[in-house]
Amino acid sequence: MSFFLSYLILSAIFAILALSTNLLVGLVGIFSVSQAAIFGVGAYIVAGLTMHSVMPFLPALVVAMAVCAVLNVLLALPSLRVAGDYFVVTSFGSQLVATALFINLVFLTGGASGLSGIPAPEILCWKAVLPWQIAILSIAALAFVSLMFWLMMRSPFGKLINAVRLDENAVRAAGKGVRSTKLVVAAISGTFAAIAGGLYGVHLSYIDPVSFDIHVSILILAMMVFGGARTLAGSILGPLVLLALPQLLNLIQLPSTSIGPVRQLIYGLLLVLFMLFRPQGLLGKKI
Amino acid sequence: MTDDTHLEVRDVDLNFGGLKALDDCSFTARKGLVTCLAGPNGAGKTTIFNVITGFLKPGSGTICFRGEAIDALSPKERVARGIARTFQDLRLFTEMSVSDNVVIYVPDDSGSGPLAALVRPFAAARSLRAKREKAVAVLERVGLGHKVDAPVTSLSYGQQKLLCIARVLATGAEMLLLDEPTSGLSQSALHEMVAAVERLKADGHTLLIVEHNTRVVTRIADEIVFLHRGHAIRQGAPEVILSDPELERIYFGGVVEPAA
Numbered sequence A: 001m002s003f004f005l006s007y008l009i010l011s012a013i014f015a016i017l018a019l020s021t022n023l024l025v026g027l028v029g030i031f032s033v034s035q036a037a038i039f040g041v042g043a044y045i046v047a048g049l050t051m052h053s054v055m056p057f058l059p060a061l062v063v064a065m066a067v068c069a070v071l072n073v074l075l076a077l078p079s080l081r082v083a084g085d086y087f088v089v090t091s092f093g094s095q096l097v098a099t100a101l102f103i104n105l106v107f108l109t110g111g112a113s114g115l116s117g118i119p120a121p122e123i124l125c126w127k128a129v130l131p132w133q134i135a136i137l138s139i140a141a142l143a144f145v146s147l148m149f150w151l152m153m154r155s156p157f158g159k160l161i162n163a164v165r166l167d168e169n170a171v172r173a174a175g176k177g178v179r180s181t182k183l184v185v186a187a188i189s190g191t192f193a194a195i196a197g198g199l200y201g202v203h204l205s206y207i208d209p210v211s212f213d214i215h216v217s218i219l220i221l222a223m224m225v226f227g228g229a230r231t232l233a234g235s236i237l238g239p240l241v242l243l244a245l246p247q248l249l250n251l252i253q254l255p256s257t258s259i260g261p262v263r264q265l266i267y268g269l270l271l272v273l274f275m276l277f278r279p280q281g282l283l284g285k286k287i
Numbered sequence B: 001m002t003d004d005t006h007l008e009v010r011d012v013d014l015n016f017g018g019l020k021a022l023d024d025c026s027f028t029a030r031k032g033l034v035t036c037l038a039g040p041n042g043a044g045k046t047t048i049f050n051v052i053t054g055f056l057k058p059g060s061g062t063i064c065f066r067g068e069a070i071d072a073l074s075p076k077e078r079v080a081r082g083i084a085r086t087f088q089d090l091r092l093f094t095e096m097s098v099s100d101n102v103v104i105y106v107p108d109d110s111g112s113g114p115l116a117a118l119v120r121p122f123a124a125a126r127s128l129r130a131k132r133e134k135a136v137a138v139l140e141r142v143g144l145g146h147k148v149d150a151p152v153t154s155l156s157y158g159q160q161k162l163l164c165i166a167r168v169l170a171t172g173a174e175m176l177l178l179d180e181p182t183s184g185l186s187q188s189a190l191h192e193m194v195a196a197v198e199r200l201k202a203d204g205h206t207l208l209i210v211e212h213n214t215r216v217v218t219r220i221a222d223e224i225v226f227l228h229r230g231h232a233i234r235q236g237a238p239e240v241i242l243s244d245p246e247l248e249r250i251y252f253g254g255v256v257e258p259a260a
Helices: A001-027 A033-052 A059-078 A084-104 A131-153 A156-166 A168-173 A178-203 A214-227 A230-252 A256-277 B045-052 B075-081 B096-105 B114-119 B121-141 B157-170 B187-202 B214-220 B239-240 B245-253
Strands: B003-017 B021-028 B034-038 B060-066 B084-087 B175-179 B207-211 B223-228 B231-236
Touching: A001 A131, A001 A156, A001 A178, A001 A214, A001 A230, A033 A084, A033 A178, A033 A214, A059 A084, A059 A178, A059 A230, A059 B214, A084 A214, A131 A156, A131 A178, A131 A230, A131 B114, A131 B157, A156 A168, A156 A178, A156 B096, A156 B114, A156 B121, A156 B157, A168 A178, A168 B075, A178 B114, A214 A230, A214 A256, A230 A256, A230 B214, B003 B045, B003 B207, B021 B034, B021 B045, B021 B207, B034 B045, B034 B214, B034 B239, B045 B084, B045 B175, B045 B207, B075 B084, B075 B187, B096 B121, B096 B157, B114 B121, B121 B157, B157 B175, B187 B214, B214 B239, B223 B239, B231 B239, B231 B245
Parallel strands: B021 B231, B034 B207, B034 B223, B084 B175, B175 B207
Antiparallel strands: B003 B021, B003 B060, B223 B231
16 A cells, blocks of 8 residues: 555655746756756755655745756756757756765765655645655645646647747737746746655755756656647646556566566656657657 | 938948958938838848848948937847847748747846746746736737747748747837848738738838849838949939839849850
8 A cells, every 4th residue: 555655655756847848848948857956955954854854845845946946947048049959968068067066965865875864845734654644745745736737738838938939029029027937847846846856855855966966867858758748737747657667567576686677678668659659648648 | 311210321341351242331211111121132132131230340431320420329229219120031940930930029027037036936927927928919010910929930931030039129219120021922921021010110110121022022112222332322212223224234234244
């Protein structure tokens, strides 16, 4: 049972990340591969602040959201000057720098061995200790993020986000700000990633730099592509399916040393097949 | 510069590397009139559009709108001041519906921003509804009222060009810059476009139009500015400009090398 709950919690967390990435990559068209770095910063801030009893979970999460919003705006700044493929390289660099910092800022992050003993989240007088309580918290967070995503997409601002991806010059000619739109989206995407980070830490009560490296960025992108870019449902379905995959692999008797590589192989194969035969993903709008 | 000058381009220079795209270019557009930009390919017509709308920064010179220099303004601010433009290559949002293409061009209100979307969803919904109503009204004025919910890709080329007119109209700008509104149109689409442009003029818009079709120019232009090698060599009434043999030579033969 607790295994199922853990799957549910991780799916909710990764769905929040996929929505964050969907905004940035799918909708406004900033092709970032550094979302795991923002996820990590959120996780370390919440863990650090609650472990040292600086503040309880909820205020710590708000601090993380603010910091990640600003950080994601800073990381998105180069996208105002370099477009498309070139920005991928820039953001790849940001991700590598972040991982190096997570490993080396030992006094903040615990270095390669990470932070353990992250306290259970306490919200007002409710303490989420048991797995089902964390599951409720995660699903509530996903519901909140989904609501924000949905509200935004059906607003005039949501239309503007799509327009910026489709033709920046036509948006300028409309008298609308391209830069401001991109940066606001980056900020909102950053707050979503921070929420996911905070939850990830309290769920496992342990975090280390490997949880926030480039592979995780790619995994989040894969989830978004698999589920379907630019849709709410796609970003929720993608993590549910891709996180179930390793468990299905457990059913086939594979030696434990080859499970990891086989999983990567299948993720890679899935990405290639989807790009070839269904680029819009399972539920996505046609690209 | 006379009292009814709406837009003044004064001594504008612009170089692309070694190429002089605009060379001491000066002309005016008068309020409520149609000014056509003519000249051979590469004369700098679209370039001057880009300078007027702030997409390109000139090396030197000044653009004045309603008597005020607007050189320091961004494209966004120039639209707010009342200058809107279309593009020769249309630049429609191809994945969107016809009405959404126009909605993007309707000026924002207090419910249009990101904050309203998240914390005042009803205000955002009202804003979107108001923008859509405005878009539909504008689409009806250019004759696309029956295509409001259609995808852009289902429109004919002529309808797509009318949609571009609807978009600039939606900005509420007084001065409209139209880049080759009739190029590539069939005869019937051309008539519709000319009628649409005449309606814009009747509504009091000041129009600056890049146009190649001399019959269209004769019909709609109040003044013609003739550009050659980035310089406005003549400005005047259509009958004067179109009957000038020197301009005709430049237009048709000025840049053609004799056959070997």
